[in-house]
Amino acid sequence: xxxxxxxxxxxxxxxxxxxxxxxxxxxxxxxxxxxxxxxxxxxxxxxxxxxxxxxxxxxxxxxxxxxxxxxxxxxxxxxxxxxxxxxxxxxxxxxxxxxxxxxxxxxxxxxxxxxxxxxxxxxxxxxxxxxxxxxxxxxxxxxxxxxxxxxxxxxxxxxxxxxxxxxxxxxxxxxxxxxxxxxxxxxxxxxxxxxxxxxxxxxxxxxxxxxxxxxxxxxxxxxxxxxxxxxxxxxxxxxxxxxxxxxxxxxxxxxxxxxxxxxxxxxxxxxxxxxxxxxxxxxxxxxxxxxxxxxxxxxxxxxxxxxxxxxxxxxxxxxxxxxxxxxxxxxxxxxxxxxxxxxxxxxxxxxxxxxxxxxxxxxxxxxxxxxxxxxxxxxxxxxxxxxxxxxxxxxxxxxxxxxxxxxxxxxxxxxxxxxxxxxxxxxxxxxxxxxxxxxxxxxxxxxxxxxxxxxxxxxxxxxxxxxxxxxxxxxxxxxxxxxxxxxxxxxxxxxxxxxxxxxxxxxxxxxxxxxxxxxxxxxxxxxxxxxxxxxxxxxxxxxxxxxxxxxxxxxxxxxxxxxxxxxxxxxxxxxxxxxxxxxxxxxxxxxx
Amino acid sequence: xxxxxxxxxxxxxxxxxxxxxxxxxxxxxxxxxxxxxxxxxxxxxxxxxxxxxxxxxxxxxxxxxxxxxxxxxxxxxxxxxxxxxxxxxxxxxxxxxxxxxxxxxxxxxxxxxxxxxxxxxxxxxxxxxxxxxxxxxxxxxxxxxxxxxxxxxxxxxxxxxxxxxxxxxxxxxxxxxxxxxxxxxxxxxx
Ligand SMILES: Cc1cc2nc3c(=O)[nH]c(=O)nc-3n(C[C@H](O)[C@H](O)[C@H](O)COP(=O)(O)O)c2cc1C
Ligand code: FES
Numbered sequence: 001x002x003x004x005x006x007x008x009x010x011x012x013x014x015x016x017x018x019x020x021x022x023x024x025x026x027x028x029x030x031x032x033x034x035x036x037x038x039x040x041x042x043x044x045x046x047x048x049x050x051x052x053x054x055x056x057x058x059x060x061x062x063x064x065x066x067x068x069x070x071x072x073x074x075x076x077x078x079x080x081x082x083x084x085x086x087x088x089x090x091x092x093x094x095x096x097x098x099x100x101x102x103x104x105x106x107x108x109x110x111x112x113x114x115x116x117x118x119x120x121x122x123x124x125x126x127x128x129x130x131x132x133x134x135x136x137x138x139x140x141x142x143x144x145x146x147x148x149x150x151x152x153x154x155x156x157x158x159x160x161x162x163x164x165x166x167x168x169x170x171x172x173x174x175x176x177x178x179x180x181x182x183x184x185x186x187x188x189x190x191x192x193x194x195x196x197x198x199x200x201x202x203x204x205x206x207x208x209x210x211x212x213x214x215x216x217x218x219x220x221x222x223x224x225x226x227x228x229x230x231x232x233x234x235x236x237x238x239x240x241x242x243x244x245x246x247x248x249x250x251x252x253x254x255x256x257x258x259x260x261x262x263x264x265x266x267x268x269x270x271x272x273x274x275x276x277x278x279x280x281x282x283x284x285x286x287x288x289x290x291x292x293x294x295x296x297x298x299x300x301x302x303x304x305x306x307x308x309x310x311x312x313x314x315x316x317x318x319x320x321x322x323x324x325x326x327x328x329x330x331x332x333x334x335x336x337x338x339x340x341x342x343x344x345x346x347x348x349x350x351x352x353x354x355x356x357x358x359x360x361x362x363x364x365x366x367x368x369x370x371x372x373x374x375x376x377x378x379x380x381x382x383x384x385x386x387x388x389x390x391x392x393x394x395x396x397x398x399x400x401x402x403x404x405x406x407x408x409x410x411x412x413x414x415x416x417x418x419x420x421x422x423x424x425x426x427x428x429x430x431x432x433x434x435x436x437x438x439x440x441x442x443x444x445x446x447x448x449x450x451x452x453x454x455x456x457x458x459x460x461x462x463x464x465x466x467x468x469x470x471x472x473x474x475x476x477x478x479x480x481x482x483x484x485x486x487x488x489x490x491x492x493x494x495x496x497x498x499x500x501x502x503x504x505x506x507x508x509x510x511x512x513x514x515x516x517x518x519x520x521x522x523x524x525x526x527x528x529x530x531x532x533x534x535x536x537x538x539x540x541x542x543x544x545x546x547x548x549x550x551x552x553x554x555x556x557x558x559x560x561x562x563x564x565x566x567x568x569x570x571x572x573x574x575x576x577x578x579x580x581x582x583x584x585x586x587x588x589x590x591x592x
Numbered sequence: 593x594x595x596x597x598x599x600x601x602x603x604x605x606x607x608x609x610x611x612x613x614x615x616x617x618x619x620x621x622x623x624x625x626x627x628x629x630x631x632x633x634x635x636x637x638x639x640x641x642x643x644x645x646x647x648x649x650x651x652x653x654x655x656x657x658x659x660x661x662x663x664x665x666x667x668x669x670x671x672x673x674x675x676x677x678x679x680x681x682x683x684x685x686x687x688x689x690x691x692x693x694x695x696x697x698x699x700x701x702x703x704x705x706x707x708x709x710x711x712x713x714x715x716x717x718x719x720x721x722x723x724x725x726x727x728x729x730x731x732x733x734x735x736x737x738x739x740x741x742x743x744x745x746x747x748x749x750x751x752x753x754x755x756x757x758x759x760x761x762x763x764x765x766x767x768x769x770x771x772x773x774x775x776x777x778x779x780x781x782x
Contacts, residue, residue, distance in 0.1 A: 014721070014722055014723055014736075015722075015723040015725060015726055015738075017736065018723050018726055018729065018736035018737075018738050019726060019738060046723070046724075046725030046726065047725055049725075049726070190722070191719070192680075192720070193678070193679035193680045193683075193719050193720040194679050194680030194681045194720055194724055195720070195722075195724075196720070196722035196723065196724055199722040200722075231626070231663050232718065232719060232720070232721050232722065233721075233722060269622075269623075270622075270623070270626060271663075272622055272625070272626065272661035272662070272663040272664065273661050273662035273663035273664075273718075273719065274660065274661050274662060275719070286622065287619065288618065288619050289617075289618040289619035289620060289621040289622060289649070289653070289657070290618075290621075290653070290656075290657070291656050291657055291660040291661075292660065292661070348724060349725075350680075350681035350724030350725055350727060351680075351681050351684055351685070351724075351727075352684075352685075356724070356725035357725050388680065391680065422680070422724075424680045424681050424684065424724075426684060430684050435684070438680070438683050439680075448660075551693070551696075551742065551743050551746070553692050553693065553695070553696035575692075577688070577689060577692045577742075578686070578689055578742075579689055579692060579693060579742045579743070582686070582689065582741040582742055582743060583741070583742075583743045
């Protein structure tokens with residue numbers, strides 16, 4: 001038997017490919033030449049990559065962490081030659097969720113409903129899953145733009161790109177605005193350095209994003225659209241480009257869509273690596289070919305935007321919810337979530353979490369449920385300490401507050417923000433001052449330089465944080481940091497500067513003792529800050545294997561083979577890079 | 593340190609073709625620069641000058657844009673590119689060690705320098721590439737490597753170098769020194 005009755009589905013999103021999905025697919029094809037093969041986008045279980053689903057006549061099996069070794073066992077099982085290697089079984093029809101825990105069952109997938117379920121570049125598969133039915137319904141049932149706006153208003157969906165502004169309100173503005181042409185821009189810049197929701201949506205279900213754009217364009221009366229996608233996402237650009245082509249060929253994009261008098265066309269613009277270009281007015285400047293610097297509002301883009309015309313900028317995830325809302329009704333959407341934060345939100349779970357990946361949950365779920373029930377808790381031997389929510393504009397929420405529900409109001413009350421959905425989990429081995437410094441370095445480098453308080457203020461804050469991390473800070477520095485942060489927040493031109501101090505303010509609020517330890521005791525409690533730690537070899541645990549010496553970039557470790565008592569690190573030369581700790585098998589290097 | 597030997601020769605016909613395809617109005621500035629950089633790995637001066645001459649984009653706009661966006665490089669790159677992710681997830685999971693390890697193997701000692709002295713590899717720090725669950729990670733050529741330790745990064749680099757006939761200056765140095773340290777064996781063999 002060579003697999004004639006089998007259907008093999010391999011997850012080939014960016015993360016799957018990075019984990020080796022293409023090789024695995026090739027090998028499977030060799031071993032099961034008669035099986036039917038499909039490729040899909042990322043299901044979001046990034047911690048289980050490479051993921052392969054194999055269906056036979058009666059059941060389906062989802063295999064995780066498939067590699068060159070276990071692939072043999074898996075193939076043997078499907079050929080009926082061996083028992084199932086259950087340790088790699090994530091889910092099966094018989095047994096339900098195994099390795100994945102409640103990873104999938106606790107989610108409510110609306111924006112992600114097709115991601116990982118279909119071949120992203122095949123328009124027919126999208127159509128089979130109710131694709132383009134929403135726009136057909138609008139056009140054939142004669143729904144007016146006002147009807148569409150009303151439905152979205154009932155859904156009460158707020159922008160998922162960070163600011164959380166109600167989409168329907170924005171659409172109504174643009175609907176009423178005067179202009180020869182109107183533009184709809186899909187914001188796929190996703191600059192938060194720890195987030196990949198929009199990448200997965202564009203890559204894994206581009207037609208859904210495209211249909212969302214059609215609905216929004218119809219509602220505001222736009223005839224031209226841009227999809228601004230960051231350059232770091234080549235696969236997203238490729239898949240979305242293919243979606244545009246196929247939609248045009250199917251009469252779903254271009255002039256007189258589906259025979260109606262609604263015409264709309266989309267161009268892709270690739271970003272060029274500037275975080276500030278995610279800000280809507282900077283993004284418009286970037287499309288116009290300028291340096292991506294924010295413009296003063298008002299006038300708001302809805303009135304005077306791209307090339308001076310009324311323009312609506314909407315995040316990828318916001319748009320991805322629209323087809324579902326039109327098909328199922330605004331009320332069905334509004335019924336999910338809490339009173340003021342309706343619907344679902346997609347989060348990218350990363351960092352020290354056992355089951356990282358992409359998840360979509362109803363608003364109002366607590367951080368703890370998200371991290372523990374879905375994420376499976378810490379991935380290391382250390383307990384969790386905090387989550388960073390909202391990236392460079394957001395903040396750190398300590399473990400003691402993990403019962404906070406995830407809705408706009410509750411998250412804002414902590415000092416963090418909902419943000420776009422990047423959620424980086426940190427264990428006891430993360431230094432909160434270092435994290436604050438990391439984000440400040442990021443925003444300082446990304447500050448476009450237009451307004452003084454952001455341009456200069458972030459440099460000053462970064463200097464202070466560097467001093468503290470190097471053990472040269474004073475208590476006065478901590479106070480100055482706080483004052484400076486408040487000033488930058490209140491006097492910057494755009495969202496970048498207005499939110500840049502958030503990571504510092506939240507860590508000061510919840511982890512002030514760590515700052516004080518750096519200043520008063522010259523100690524980094526998590527043993528991260530290089531200026532405050534030392535590496536020493538515990539000779540009684542050492543085996544004298546020489547591996548640390550081999551990888552030391554500054555040649556500061558000396559000793560003789562198999563003679564533990566001779567091994568020492570030259571503290572004068574050591575740069576505390578930590579390479580030796582990583583390679584040391586007996587774990588004999590003490591970081592303190 | 594400059595790597596004059598890595599300077600690209602610009603083909604004017606190609607630049608013309610890009611202008612014809614992407615347009616010559618101001619809004620074509622970013623796509624044009626992207627086309628040039630995709631071809632040459634950086635923005636060679638002669639290509640920039642051609643764009644200024646043959647489009648409505650003036651020097652101030654073009655250089656303004658080229659220096660504003662992180663994607664664009666004004667200096668030549670090595671024969672191979674390595675991208676190291678420094679997004680949040682990668683940062684907290686030790687991305688710095690990947691750089692330390694690669695620089696060690698490549699003999700890059702100057703903080704400001706990102707290209708190996710023999711022009712073999714350029715190491716570039718990039719923002720999150722959206723595979724945070726595999727953090728920390730790097731891309732060599734078009735291959736992505738995830739869940740890396742510093743030592744893994746070196747291992748993958750060495751393999752890539754072997755397959756692409758590149759010498760790793762830092763590594764070669766090390767080997768030489770090892771031989772120097774064991775002069776006895778050396779002479780015995782010779
Ligand atoms: C510095 C900065 C960066 C931003 N980056 C993004 C981004 O990467 N993606 C995004 O959708 N919105 C981003 N935004 C928010 C946009 O300005 C805008 O609010 C959003 O795209 C509107 O769409 P939404 O209402 O659907 O969220 C950013 C804002 C600021 C101030
Ligand atoms: S942080 Fe490195 S891939 Fe996202």
